[in-house]
Amino acid sequence: MNKTRAWHLKSRPTGMPHIGNFELMESDLPPLEDGMVRVRNAWLSVDPYMRGRMNDVKSYVPPFQVGAPLQGGAVGKVVESRAPDLQPGDTVFHMLGWREEAVAPAGAFNKVPAMGVGDEQWLGNLGLTGATAYFGLLRTADAKGGDVVFVSAAAGAVGSAVVQIAKVKGMTVIGSAGGPEKCAWVKELGADAAVDYKAGPLVKALQAAAPKGIDVYFDNVGGDHLDAAFATARNNARFAICGMIDSYNGGEPASFRYIMRVISARISIKGFIYTDYMSEMSQFYAEMGGWIAAGQVKSRETVRAGLEATPQAFLDLFTGGNTGKMLVKL
Amino acid sequence: MNKTRAWHLKSRPTGMPHIGNFELMESDLPPLEDGMVRVRNAWLSVDPYMRGRMNDVKSYVPPFQVGAPLQGGAVGKVVESRAPDLQPGDTVFHMLGWREEAVAPAGAFNKVPAMGVGDEQWLGNLGLTGATAYFGLLRTADAKGGDVVFVSAAAGAVGSAVVQIAKVKGMTVIGSAGGPEKCAWVKELGADAAVDYKAGPLVKALQAAAPKGIDVYFDNVGGDHLDAAFATARNNARFAICGMIDSYNGGEPASFRYIMRVISARISIKGFIYTDYMSEMSQFYAEMGGWIAAGQVKSRETVRAGLEATPQAFLDLFTGGNTGKMLVKL
Numbered sequence: 135m136n137k138t139r140a141w142h143l144k145s146r147p148t149g150m151p152h153i154g155n156f157e158l159m160e161s162d163l164p165p166l167e168d169g170m171v172r173v174r175n176a177w178l179s180v181d182p183y184m185r186g187r188m189n190d191v192k193s194y195v196p197p198f199q200v201g202a203p204l205q206g207g208a209v210g211k212v213v214e215s216r217a218p219d220l221q222p223g224d225t226v227f228h229m230l231g232w233r234e235e236a237v238a239p240a241g242a243f244n245k246v247p248a249m250g251v252g253d254e255q256w257l258g259n260l261g262l263t264g265a266t267a268y269f270g271l272l273r274t275a276d277a278k279g280g281d282v283v284f285v286s287a288a289a290g291a292v293g294s295a296v297v298q299i300a301k302v303k304g305m306t307v308i309g310s311a312g313g314p315e316k317c318a319w320v321k322e323l324g325a326d327a328a329v330d331y332k333a334g335p336l337v338k339a340l341q342a343a344a345p346k347g348i349d350v351y352f353d354n355v356g357g358d359h360l361d362a363a364f365a366t367a368r369n370n371a372r373f374a375i376c377g378m379i380d381s382y383n384g385g386e387p388a389s390f391r392y393i394m395r396v397i398s399a400r401i402s403i404k405g406f407i408y409t410d411y412m413s414e415m416s417q418f419y420a421e422m423g424g425w426i427a428a429g430q431v432k433s434r435e436t437v438r439a440g441l442e443a444t445p446q447a448f449l450d451l452f453t454g455g456n457t458g459k460m461l462v463k464l
Numbered sequence: 465m466n467k468t469r470a471w472h473l474k475s476r477p478t479g480m481p482h483i484g485n486f487e488l489m490e491s492d493l494p495p496l497e498d499g500m501v502r503v504r505n506a507w508l509s510v511d512p513y514m515r516g517r518m519n520d521v522k523s524y525v526p527p528f529q530v531g532a533p534l535q536g537g538a539v540g541k542v543v544e545s546r547a548p549d550l551q552p553g554d555t556v557f558h559m560l561g562w563r564e565e566a567v568a569p570a571g572a573f574n575k576v577p578a579m580g581v582g583d584e585q586w587l588g589n590l591g592l593t594g595a596t597a598y599f600g601l602l603r604t605a606d607a608k609g610g611d612v613v614f615v616s617a618a619a620g621a622v623g624s625a626v627v628q629i630a631k632v633k634g635m636t637v638i639g640s641a642g643g644p645e646k647c648a649w650v651k652e653l654g655a656d657a658a659v660d661y662k663a664g665p666l667v668k669a670l671q672a673a674a675p676k677g678i679d680v681y682f683d684n685v686g687g688d689h690l691d692a693a694f695a696t697a698r699n700n701a702r703f704a705i706c707g708m709i710d711s712y713n714g715g716e717p718a719s720f721r722y723i724m725r726v727i728s729a730r731i732s733i734k735g736f737i738y739t740d741y742m743s744e745m746s747q748f749y750a751e752m753g754g755w756i757a758a759g760q761v762k763s764r765e766t767v768r769a770g771l772e773a774t775p776q777a778f779l780d781l782f783t784g785g786n787t788g789k790m791l792v793k794l
Binding site for chain 2: 186356361375376377378381382386387388389390391393394395396397398399400401402403404405406407410
């Protein structure tokens with residue numbers, strides 16, 4: 135019987151997670167029955183949303199179970215197949231990450247189309263990350279050419295995709311990031327302005343960068359960033375709420391000094407998950423694939439080496455340890 | 465030269481306003497030039513939104529000026545006219561309240577249609593109050609028959625109209641109010657449940673009243689009420705943000721423990737002012753007029769007597785001193 139190593143949730147974190155919440159275990163892989171395939175993972179994704187699944191609460195995805203392997207985006211190669219549609223050597227992306235090998239029915243794996251891009255792109259700009267940026271900006275916030283767009287965590291995986299998509303579409307973009315190096319990278323991506331949230335009061339900095347106000351806010355952070363967006367919104371501004379990393383680890387409830395501007399500026403706010411737009415994925419692949427091929431959307435990854443590095447890579451998401459997409463290469 | 469008495473803003477309040485912020489002054493009325501009319505007020509409206517105009521900040525209406533008369537909804541009778549469209553004896557509603565008499569160009573006054581309703585209705589269910597309830601519920605929140613609707617300050621002027629409109633339209637309605645008497649009245653209005661926010665934790669009470677969650681929240685209060693609505697929202701819930709009386713007088717910024725549910729439940733939030741829907745006023749008059757005539761929408765007023773009582777009537781809005789619409793009868 136084949137064995138694999140996988141990271142299990144040892145205990146549910148309270149507040150900020152720590153390395154002791156995770157445990158690397160060796161376990162048996164299920165037998166390869168008819169219709170199933172075995173995949174050896176090459177790349178694992180760690181994402182802030184995973185923190186939510188570590189709590190025992192019902193959300194848009196079921197919680198992780200204590201004592202069971204964690205899950206997450208991964209790209210791997212089929213090494214053994216008893217399914218007609220997948221052959222050994224095929225590259226697939228799937229959600230059975232945090233482990234070296236996975237055995238599951240073929241339907242759990244998606245064969246990557248031949249698009250001439252690196253495998254890791256299927257976890258980044260062509261994966262959950264890129265789709266979240268694309269649909270949140272263009273559908274949820276209904277952003278159009280000419281809009282002034284503010285995106286928080288603009289040096290992060292989703293934020294850096296938002297910056298580039300907005301520029302391709304002819305918007306003015308202001309991105310926030312922590313520290314001068316990340317801000318410089320945000321400007322390299324094409325942002326018209328970068329706001330360093332560590333350098334001083336955010337409201338003042340955002341209003342200086344957007345003296346006429348913002349039409350769109352793409353929220354990855356919540357808290358003070360969302361409040362600064364309230365303060366700076368123009369009439370009929372649209373906010374797409376993608377994430378609130380400021381609040382994922384508990385602490386004081388987020389407070390808002392400028393929330394009443396929702397009324398005076400008639401702000402629209404909407405939460406979304408990229409899966410809300412599954413029916414439009416083919417349009418996303420076509421458009422994003424074109425931008426990547428044309429060099430209009432670039433990716434950058436922070437890569438950690440080896441399965442052992444996975445939980446620390448995840449933890450570092452909450453202290454700004456990544457620029458661009460955080461990945462683990464096996 | 466004619467004189468009148470009017471309440472002036474003596475000083476801008478900091479936090480909760482007090483009676484010393486207001487001053488009753490006698491002043492000259494401008495001469496009645498061609499095209500102008502003189503109106504003697506019969507009813508004055510006091511409304512929570514006026515608090516915002518007492519701050520020196522740009523909002524959707526310009527701030528009141530220190531040393532100048534306050535303004536607000538009023539109904540009166542024309543006593544002198546140099547305009548062809550208005551005759552002495554005509555009843556008009558207008559925005560030159562907080563005073564006994566007003567002289568202005570005829571365009572500042574709207575002659576009330578003959579609908580067989582009491583004059584005070586033009587400040588209530590057929591006025592700003594009713595229009596705010598109607599458009600916020602049916603347009604901003606896009607509430608439909610079958611929806612579960614939560615409305616805060618349901619014993620207030622706007623809230624009590626929302627309860628009744630929602631029932632006419634076949635919705636399930638939960639209203640919040642402070643204390644058993646107001647809650648009893650909210651149920652009398654037709655609400656399926658009333659939640660006493662003074663009686664205990666709001667989240668628990670709302671979730672008990674709406675075990676399957678809410679589809680729509682009509683917000684007059686902000687703060688804990690809005691947070692309870694976040695906690696209780698069903699997927700794709702729509703929130704119409706009409707007011708946040710909890711925050712009008714400053715204090716700690718509103719904080720939210722459940723705001724991340726905006727993402728998981730894909731909540732849509734939108735601020736509005738009834739004037740956003742001015743082009744649809746004729747539909748509002750037709751529909752609301754019909755409901756009032758049929759006895760489906762009733763009004764209740766808390767009436768204070770005499771111009772002298774105006775600022776205290778206004779102040780009492782912030783301590784729950786009114787049930788239904790707060791008016792001053794001259």
